[in-house]
Amino acid sequence: xxxxxxxxxxxxxxxxxxxxxxxxxxxxxxxxxxxxxxxxxxxxxxxxxxxxxxxxxxxxxxxxxxxxxxxxxxxxxxxxxxxxxxxxxxxxxxxxxxxxxxxxxxxxxxxxxxxxxxxxxxxxxxxxxxxxxxxxxxxxxxxxxxxxxxxxxxxxxxxxxxxxxxxxxxxxxxxxxxxxxxxxxxxxxxxxxxxxxxxxxxxxxxxxxxxxxxxxxxxxxxxxxxxxxxxxxxxxxxxxxxxxxxxxxxxxxxxxxxxxxxxxxxxxxxxxxxxxxxxxxxxxxxxxxxxxxxxxxxxxxxxxxxxxxxxxxxxxxxxxxxxxxxxxxxxxxxxxxxxxxxxxxxxxxxxxxxxxxxxxxxxxxxxxxxxxxxxxxxxxxxxxxxxxxxxxxxxxxxxxxxxxxxxxxxxxxxxxxxxxxxxxxxxxxxxxxxxxxxxxxxxxxxxxxxxxxxxxxxxxxxxxxxxxxxxxxxxxxxxxxxxxxxxxxxxxxxxxxxxxxxxxxxxxxxxxxxxxxxxxxxxxxxxxxxxxxxxxxxxxxxxxxxxxxxxxxxxxxxxxxxxxxxxxxxxxxxxxxxxxxxxxxxxxxxxxxxxxxxxxxxxxxxxxxxxxxxxxxxxxxxxxxxxxxxxxxxxxxxxxxxxxxxxxxxxxxxxxxxxxxxxxxxxx
Numbered sequence: 001x002x003x004x005x006x007x008x009x010x011x012x013x014x015x016x017x018x019x020x021x022x023x024x025x026x027x028x029x030x031x032x033x034x035x036x037x038x039x040x041x042x043x044x045x046x047x048x049x050x051x052x053x054x055x056x057x058x059x060x061x062x063x064x065x066x067x068x069x070x071x072x073x074x075x076x077x078x079x080x081x082x083x084x085x086x087x088x089x090x091x092x093x094x095x096x097x098x099x100x101x102x103x104x105x106x107x108x109x110x111x112x113x114x115x116x117x118x119x120x121x122x123x124x125x126x127x128x129x130x131x132x133x134x135x136x137x138x139x140x141x142x143x144x145x146x147x148x149x150x151x152x153x154x155x156x157x158x159x160x161x162x163x164x165x166x167x168x169x170x171x172x173x174x175x176x177x178x179x180x181x182x183x184x185x186x187x188x189x190x191x192x193x194x195x196x197x198x199x200x201x202x203x204x205x206x207x208x209x210x211x212x213x214x215x216x217x218x219x220x221x222x223x224x225x226x227x228x229x230x231x232x233x234x235x236x237x238x239x240x241x242x243x244x245x246x247x248x249x250x251x252x253x254x255x256x257x258x259x260x261x262x263x264x265x266x267x268x269x270x271x272x273x274x275x276x277x278x279x280x281x282x283x284x285x286x287x288x289x290x291x292x293x294x295x296x297x298x299x300x301x302x303x304x305x306x307x308x309x310x311x312x313x314x315x316x317x318x319x320x321x322x323x324x325x326x327x328x329x330x331x332x333x334x335x336x337x338x339x340x341x342x343x344x345x346x347x348x349x350x351x352x353x354x355x356x357x358x359x360x361x362x363x364x365x366x367x368x369x370x371x372x373x374x375x376x377x378x379x380x381x382x383x384x385x386x387x388x389x390x391x392x393x394x395x396x397x398x399x400x401x402x403x404x405x406x407x408x409x410x411x412x413x414x415x416x417x418x419x420x421x422x423x424x425x426x427x428x429x430x431x432x433x434x435x436x437x438x439x440x441x442x443x444x445x446x447x448x449x450x451x452x453x454x455x456x457x458x459x460x461x462x463x464x465x466x467x468x469x470x471x472x473x474x475x476x477x478x479x480x481x482x483x484x485x486x487x488x489x490x491x492x493x494x495x496x497x498x499x500x501x502x503x504x505x506x507x508x509x510x511x512x513x514x515x516x517x518x519x520x521x522x523x524x525x526x527x528x529x530x531x532x533x534x535x536x537x538x539x540x541x542x543x544x545x546x547x548x549x550x551x552x553x554x555x556x557x558x559x560x561x562x563x564x565x566x567x568x569x570x571x572x573x574x575x576x577x578x579x580x581x582x583x584x585x586x587x588x589x590x591x592x593x594x595x596x597x598x599x600x601x602x603x604x605x606x607x608x609x610x611x612x613x614x615x616x617x618x619x620x621x622x623x624x625x626x627x628x629x630x631x632x633x634x635x636x637x638x639x640x641x642x643x644x645x646x647x648x649x650x651x652x653x654x655x656x657x658x659x660x661x662x663x664x665x666x667x668x
Contacts, residue, residue: 200252461528523613
């Protein structure tokens with residue numbers, strides 16, 4: 001049968017002989033059994049050599065002879081090869097595929113015009129025709145479990161990857177970003193085509209690990225966004241269509257060819273660097289041309305539209321790059337992202353914050369000296385206040401979105417590279433913009449109130465004859481608060497926590513300044529002290545109401561803010577109550593001071609004596625008594641913090657240092 005090439009009958013008989021022989025395996029010590037076994041092996045060897053020779057004749061690997069067509073003999077020979085040594089089957093597959101792809105190597109040689117990237121489609125069109133041709137001619141010749149069509153496609157991919165890598169190394173200077181993206185997208189489309197047609201069960205090449213597929217959801221910031229929406233976004237923002245992604249969660253063919261483009265992705269990265277630089281320049285130009293955003297008191301401060309445009313572009317780049325590579329190119333792209341996040345923070349946000357030295361209605365010496373009710377003291381216009389709020393809101397959006405960007409970048413890159421993605425520095429930059437914006441708002445309102453406090457300290461408090469309504473300086477402070485705070489609150493409606501920060505920082509700035517000016521009110525009569533106490537209480541009530549002042553919706557002020565106001569303004573009230581108290585008997589006055597103010601600072605005690613209008617001769621005995629009556633300084637960390645109720649001013653800080661020196665000398 002072997003000589004007559006009756007392979008169909010041979011396959012059936014050989015399989016039967018092999019099955020019987022298995023039962024005699026343990027009897028190989030018997031000579032007759034061993035001889036039979038050796039005759040079977042000899043027959044197998046002869047069959048294998050003859051079948052290989054038949055395939056070589058039908059599909060010659062060399063020479064000009066055209067390959068023969070399919071035949072029933074070869075089809076049956078494949079059935080025999082399934083029973084023989086696996087190497088026979090592998091040799092048949094290898095020779096057939098090599099012969100089948102020999103034309104490809106000739107047509108697409110490196111020196112051929114069709115070999116370059118701009119005609120990459122022709123490679124994939126060629127293999128598709130070959131696969132159709134194979135199915136028509138040889139589809140029934142090879143057993144289905146040999147997966148010959150897939151093996152041909154996989155070998156084509158390996159050859160193509162090698163050939164493309166070689167030609168791109170040779171002509172690297174000719175690679176432009178559009179050409180590169182075109183080639184990559186056509187290649188990933190082809191890889192998607194393979195995934196739809198084949199299972200990938202023949203991918204046993206150790207050099208090709210199982211690669212990640214393009215994710216079903218490609219939005220880097222939002223979870224579970226439909227892929228169709230993302231594809232539409234990419235089409236809208238990009239100049240080249242996005243590669244069609246296979247529906248399967250994993251594409252075993254992803255990267256089988258496109259890996260060869262990874263060493264050249266620096267061209268893509270450099271292109272994104274240039275594009276982002278131009279985008280930032282356009283944002284700067286647009287801001288100058290369009291001016292600051294219009295005041296928005298209904299919906300909160302408007303986030304600058306440019307920041308959304310920036311992150312949409314980032315999104316597109318990240319998705320595109322992750323489809324090309326999840327390795328070093330993603331790290332390079334992250335570095336570019338960091339560069340332009342910082343530039344956006346500096347050029348668009350910080351660079352457009354109004355300057356405190358602005359000439360638009362700035363404070364002058366005359367306005368400080370001639371403070372009158374309702375006078376214009378705020379430095380920033382309504383538009384400038386709204387701009388600061390808008391920049392603050394934008395910085396907050398950028399901060400949150402940058403954090404999401406970092407998380408998504410970490411999801412996209414190889415696990416070994418995750419630690420190299422860190423956008424903390426950029427988040428800190430946006431935090432700095434937020435702090436600067438809040439500080440500007442605080443300084444503006446603070447400066448607007450300064451003339452009123454100066455007017456308070458210049459009043460002749462010893463000549464006040466009766467207690468009336470709140471003083472004009474209080475009305476002026478309240479007016480400025482009512483002018484600024486509602487605008488700031490409405491424009492920070494979407495970032496409530498930063499409005500609370502503004503309130504806290506203003507209280508921490510205004511209250512110590514108010515107390516400093518209070519000490520300058522000297523001498524004070526009893527009636528004057530009563531009037532100041534009334535004024536202080538009025539200011540305290542206004543400050544407690546500050547977060548919701550001028551609002552139709554009255555919200556309870558945050559506890560953290562209320563605590564600061566109550567603590568600070570209660571201290572101011574205690575100072576005035578001490579001033580109002582009779583200074584005789586001395587011991588009662590000193591003990592009362594220590595009890596009310598819990599302040600062991602000699603300098604503060606001296607200021608209160610000055611406010612009372614006591615002569616230096618009277619003060620010396622009281623100061624001596626005060627030093628004697630002071631409680632022993634507490635040990636431990638609480639000692640330093642119990643002396644001051646507010647953030648220390650430079651004056652308070654220096655007095656603390658002097659006090660510490662005295663305590664050290666005393667102990668020594």
